[in-house]
Amino acid sequence: MSKFFRALPEFKGKRRLGRLLFKNKINEARDIEITGKMGCRYSLPNIRENVAFSIFINGIYEEDTFRFLRDTVPPDALFLDLGMNIGSISIPLCKARPDIKVVGIEASPWVMGYLVKNISVNSLDNRITPHNYALFDEDDQELKFLSPKDHFGQGSLSLHNSSEDVILVHSIKLDTFLQKNKIQKVGFIKIDIEGYEYFAFKGGLELLKGPDAPDILFESSDRNEKLAGVEPGGSQKILRDAGYKIYKIEDGKKVLQHDILTTGFYMLFASKK
Secondary structure (H helix, E strand, O other): OOOHHHOEEEEOOOOHHHHHHOOOHHHHHHOOOOOOOOOEEEEEEOHHHHHHHHHHHHOOOOOHHHHHHHHHHOOOOOOOOOOOOOOOOHHHHHHHHHOOEEEEEEEEEEHHHHHHHOOOOOOOOEEEEEEOOOOOOOOOOOOEEEHHHHHHHHOOOOOOOOOEEEEEEEEOOOHHHHOOOOOOOOOOOOOOOOOOOHHHOOOOHHHOOOOOOEEEEEEEEEHHHHHOOOOOHHHHHHHHHHHOEEEEEEOEEEEEEEOOOOOOOOEEEEEEO
16 A cells, blocks of 8 residues: 555645554554665665655655756766765666766765665666765764664754764765765765755865866755854855855746845755856
């Protein structure tokens, strides 16, 4: 029945109905295998977490984001997925765009295990290369990282909850990562690291100020930036200072922003083109 429900198109109330129909499975399922849209296969720690629940209900996570990337990433690009999680963005993107390759970073070692499995089961080992680091503006730091088992999509360097799910992660600057892996040109960046985008951008200024600076899709959340100790809008400001224009994504379209957005949550696109 869940496969049939997943195949249904999105409709108002679908998520609420799904939580009602599959309440027991959602609460009890652990290490569940799901086949989603385009035949993408996912190994998920649970299906209560938002990323996993979306895949369970719709067969894909953030379909609007997926479509935007599918239609926007340049041909034959090297796509940087920063904050890969279990591969919910890169795996369907690679299925839809066989011309691109992905290099990604995921901070949590145990989430990385699911990511590696998902890459392999989808036969994408030769197109997606994951790395286990926490992006920061300093190299070689051992940082405390909140990686909750039940909410694996919300891992963060912000320790806003006292939890046994706090682990140590190894930091790296984006510029250092590119040099270390001999990556000379990046075609596009997607980044989602829970308010720490500012620090990732600060550690990647050589790339972002360079002649081949890539377009970037990122989230802006005043709440997450405050938790990260960043002034709201800080990630936008550092990109503007590097020469980027910032666009808000509305209904899949890019709307140029003349002012820095400091309140609320937005999906933003940055480009020098």
